[in-house]
Amino acid sequence: MDFKEMVLNKAIEARDGARALLRASTEQKNRVLLNMAEAVIDNSVMLKKENEKDTAYAKEKGLSAALTDRLTLTDKRIMEMADGLRYIAALPDPSGEIVRMWKRPNGMTVGKMRVPIGVIGIIYESRPNVTADATSLCLKAGNAVFLRGGSEAINSNRAIVKILRDAASLEGLPPGAVTFLDIPDREAVMEMLKLEGIIDLIIPRGGEGLIRAVTENSRIPVLKHYKGVCHVFVDRDADLKMAGDICLNSKVQRPGTCNALETMLVDDKIAAQFLPGIYGRFKAAGVKVRGCTRTREIVPEAEALNEEDYYNEYLDLIINVGVVRDMDEAMDHIARFGSSHTETIVTENYSRAMRFLREVDSSAVLVNASTRLNDGGQFGLGAEIGISTDKIHARGPMGLEELTCTKFIVLGSGQLRE
Amino acid sequence: MDFKEMVLNKAIEARDGARALLRASTEQKNRVLLNMAEAVIDNSVMLKKENEKDTAYAKEKGLSAALTDRLTLTDKRIMEMADGLRYIAALPDPSGEIVRMWKRPNGMTVGKMRVPIGVIGIIYESRPNVTADATSLCLKAGNAVFLRGGSEAINSNRAIVKILRDAASLEGLPPGAVTFLDIPDREAVMEMLKLEGIIDLIIPRGGEGLIRAVTENSRIPVLKHYKGVCHVFVDRDADLKMAGDICLNSKVQRPGTCNALETMLVDDKIAAQFLPGIYGRFKAAGVKVRGCTRTREIVPEAEALNEEDYYNEYLDLIINVGVVRDMDEAMDHIARFGSSHTETIVTENYSRAMRFLREVDSSAVLVNASTRLNDGGQFGLGAEIGISTDKIHARGPMGLEELTCTKFIVLGSGQLRE
Numbered sequence: 001m002d003f004k005e006m007v008l009n010k011a012i013e014a015r016d017g018a019r020a021l022l023r024a025s026t027e028q029k030n031r032v033l034l035n036m037a038e039a040v041i042d043n044s045v046m047l048k049k050e051n052e053k054d055t056a057y058a059k060e061k062g063l064s065a066a067l068t069d070r071l072t073l074t075d076k077r078i079m080e081m082a083d084g085l086r087y088i089a090a091l092p093d094p095s096g097e098i099v100r101m102w103k104r105p106n107g108m109t110v111g112k113m114r115v116p117i118g119v120i121g122i123i124y125e126s127r128p129n130v131t132a133d134a135t136s137l138c139l140k141a142g143n144a145v146f147l148r149g150g151s152e153a154i155n156s157n158r159a160i161v162k163i164l165r166d167a168a169s170l171e172g173l174p175p176g177a178v179t180f181l182d183i184p185d186r187e188a189v190m191e192m193l194k195l196e197g198i199i200d201l202i203i204p205r206g207g208e209g210l211i212r213a214v215t216e217n218s219r220i221p222v223l224k225h226y227k228g229v230c231h232v233f234v235d236r237d238a239d240l241k242m243a244g245d246i247c248l249n250s251k252v253q254r255p256g257t258c259n260a261l262e263t264m265l266v267d268d269k270i271a272a273q274f275l276p277g278i279y280g281r282f283k284a285a286g287v288k289v290r291g292c293t294r295t296r297e298i299v300p301e302a303e304a305l306n307e308e309d310y311y312n313e314y315l316d317l318i319i320n321v322g323v324v325r326d327m328d329e330a331m332d333h334i335a336r337f338g339s340s341h342t343e344t345i346v347t348e349n350y351s352r353a354m355r356f357l358r359e360v361d362s363s364a365v366l367v368n369a370s371t372r373l374n375d376g377g378q379f380g381l382g383a384e385i386g387i388s389t390d391k392i393h394a395r396g397p398m399g400l401e402e403l404t405c406t407k408f409i410v411l412g413s414g415q416l417r418e
Numbered sequence: 419m420d421f422k423e424m425v426l427n428k429a430i431e432a433r434d435g436a437r438a439l440l441r442a443s444t445e446q447k448n449r450v451l452l453n454m455a456e457a458v459i460d461n462s463v464m465l466k467k468e469n470e471k472d473t474a475y476a477k478e479k480g481l482s483a484a485l486t487d488r489l490t491l492t493d494k495r496i497m498e499m500a501d502g503l504r505y506i507a508a509l510p511d512p513s514g515e516i517v518r519m520w521k522r523p524n525g526m527t528v529g530k531m532r533v534p535i536g537v538i539g540i541i542y543e544s545r546p547n548v549t550a551d552a553t554s555l556c557l558k559a560g561n562a563v564f565l566r567g568g569s570e571a572i573n574s575n576r577a578i579v580k581i582l583r584d585a586a587s588l589e590g591l592p593p594g595a596v597t598f599l600d601i602p603d604r605e606a607v608m609e610m611l612k613l614e615g616i617i618d619l620i621i622p623r624g625g626e627g628l629i630r631a632v633t634e635n636s637r638i639p640v641l642k643h644y645k646g647v648c649h650v651f652v653d654r655d656a657d658l659k660m661a662g663d664i665c666l667n668s669k670v671q672r673p674g675t676c677n678a679l680e681t682m683l684v685d686d687k688i689a690a691q692f693l694p695g696i697y698g699r700f701k702a703a704g705v706k707v708r709g710c711t712r713t714r715e716i717v718p719e720a721e722a723l724n725e726e727d728y729y730n731e732y733l734d735l736i737i738n739v740g741v742v743r744d745m746d747e748a749m750d751h752i753a754r755f756g757s758s759h760t761e762t763i764v765t766e767n768y769s770r771a772m773r774f775l776r777e778v779d780s781s782a783v784l785v786n787a788s789t790r791l792n793d794g795g796q797f798g799l800g801a802e803i804g805i806s807t808d809k810i811h812a813r814g815p816m817g818l819e820e821l822t823c824t825k826f827i828v829l830g831s832g833q834l835r836e
Contacts, residue, residue: 023777096776102798108787110797117809200809221639221810242832249834357827358514359441369526369830379528391535391618392639393811396826408814409775412787414660416667
């Protein structure tokens with residue numbers, strides 16, 4: 001059997017899994033997730049053993065310590081995996097919810113019902129815990145999951161998937177509910193990405209390179225974000241103490257994340273008053289500041305900035321600082337250099353706050369709050385499978401609801417088309 | 419300048435148009451649409467003259483009478499175009515609507531705001547009225563439109579677009595609000611379909627061939643349906659008079675549409691009672707019946723059916739009739755042969771009605787109503803730009819709301835990430 005056929009057969013199995021999940025009750029899905037949590041704990045010795053094969057190979061191949069660490073399953077991480085499964089079991093089930101209903105003049109009632117998407121393909125890199133996390137979210141929303149993890153975690157992923165599938169089948173779900181593409185070759189992924197009409201959605205999780213490769217080769221819709229070049233604009237009417245706190249938190253609370261601040265834009269009217277203080281705070285926190293010409297007039301110690309720097313997602317303790325004439329220039333800057341991820345305005349001016357909220361075209365637009373708050377957990381979605389900067393289906397953190405779609409339903413009493 | 423550069427420049431113009439539309443008020447957008455309606459009427463002589471070039475060429479090339487008719491602009495059709503523009507102006511504007519807001523424990527308010535998608539590409543065939551219809555829907559929802567009509571209507575489309583652009587600029591919108599790709603070469607469309615990140619969504623309107631070609635070549639998300647293989651299932655507990663009326667209406671009211679009935683499935687328990695009567699009604703209406711073996715035991719006059727017939731979208735006065743053991747077999751049949759478009763159950767049984775609604779995975783699922791009612795106007799959406807059978811973003815008729823997405827907004831008071 002060639003790749004093509006193997007991948008197709010797996011996908012067809014997944015589609016059958018999706019049909020079974022469409023019919024599964026919330027209780028049945030919850031029991032599956034709780035079984036899985038228990039099974040993960042029960043099999044932790046085996047899991048660690050399989051995981052050791054991957055970490056040993058990673059060391060042999062000379063992978064970086066950071067990568068090897070991400071790959072490693074400890075007792076604590078196995079416990080967290082189980083906790084995650086239990087946590088998703090406790091969340092409300094979006095599937096089957098009737099979003100709204102209305103009556104038509106001919107007497108029929110029309111409504112929209114939330115329904116699972118079908119088969120969701122997850123393509124991810126080294127962390128094996130994604131296997132359980134993604135599965136729990138997809139399953140809870142009523143979708144079958146088609147997993148493709150990184151080759152460096154193949155033994156760990158295989159072991160986790162076996163545990164999850166066995167636990168699912170205990171509750172009567174077919175094996176296709178959780179499908180794992182355990183062919184490490186790249187060609188297999190390419191085949192997977194062609195299966196439009198069988199796999200319904202692809203969510204890639206990983207670096208920009210992975211995401212671009214998936215998007216360029218996929219005939220299946222992809223939800224993703226490439227990068228997060230996030231901005232805070234400090235308006236002339238900002239509370240400058242609050243502005244400083246928000247910029248600092250947005251930059252340093254966890255600089256390696258997609259919603260961390262990369263460029264701070266400051267209204268010229270308050271730049272001379274605001275910049276020296278925040279520069280000192282950044283410096284104290286170990287942040288390197290790259291400033292525009294005007295910034296360096298005020299804070300000569302700042303490094304010089306090239307225009308290309310404004311496109312950078314540093315994911316590190318470096319920040320761009322640009323002084324702008326007014327909010328319009330700030331919004332133009334964001335439209336030009338930003339990645340439509342997360343943007344904050346700090347201001348006490350009502351009209352500008354409202355205009356910024358409406359006119360900035362990003363997955364989350366905030367007034368007087370840290371960019372780091374653009375997150376499924378912080379927003380109260382319960383959990384997230386990722387953040388989307390796409391323009392259709394879902395923007396921003398994607399929780400369980402975003403793993404569903406709606407269909408129209410009609411309750412009729414014999415209505416015909418005139 | 420080569421194709422690539424020309425198409426890219428047009429798309430960048432459209433993106434600037436989208437930014438202007440994001441800021442436009444509902445009143446401004448409505449004035450634009452009303453201006454357009456007036457301008458279409460004022461220029462009807464010119465429009466008909468340009469249209470004559472297209473119809474003359476169509477006759478010269480020997481295009482079918484049906485195609486030439488679709489191409490032709492009469493005074494009545496020009497009036498309808500203007501009425502359509504005025505009608506869309508009168509509909510509520512979905513953009514800027516705050517779908518819901520909630521408060522988080524840290525005091526920040528999080529919400530979802532409906533926002534335009536951006537630049538929407540419409541790829542369509544011969545009817546020049548689509549130019550105005552699609553433009554009005556996209557603009558009203560706050561999107562720029564990037565039009566690519568059929569080469570056979572190029573003179574008509576050029577003339578309509580000029581009128582629409584002039585009317586838009588009278589209200590201060592940049593020309594990119596309405597962009598027309600007036601390069602008839604196929605290569606130009608291929609370039610258009612590569613502009614991921616500039617064009618945000620493609621909606622193809624036309625035959626299955628066009629839609630498949632667009633989907634296979636597009637790096638931009640596409641919303642579409644390939645075909646409508648729609649079913650009515652007549653349950654053992656159906657009101658048989660109602661079932662007959664619904665099947666007849668679904669098949670014959672306008673057989674050439676995507677939501678017309680193609681296969682009628684009948685529960686074996688009532689087949690002998692139901693089939694002879696409905697067969698007579700179909701025959702009287704000029705419908706050819708192709709029946710399964712069991713159907714032909716009951717109605718020997720019916721033609722024999724091949725299994726492949728169940729995949730057919732006849733768009734004509736032909737119907738497949740299949741007898742099934744029960745609703746589960748009917749749902750299996752629909753899952754196997756259907757196109758996820760429109761499915762109806764006729765039944766008085768509450769539990770089966772509820773199961774059918776939930777378990778059938780189609781863009782619209784109806785109880786006791788004609789499949790022909792799956793339509794934006796009939797459902798009360800005001801208007802539709804098409805019907806989607808896709809699993810993400812929008813399923814079923816797409817109205818103004820489906821031409822928007824949501825972003826997250828946060829009203830904070832200095833919240834930081836702990």
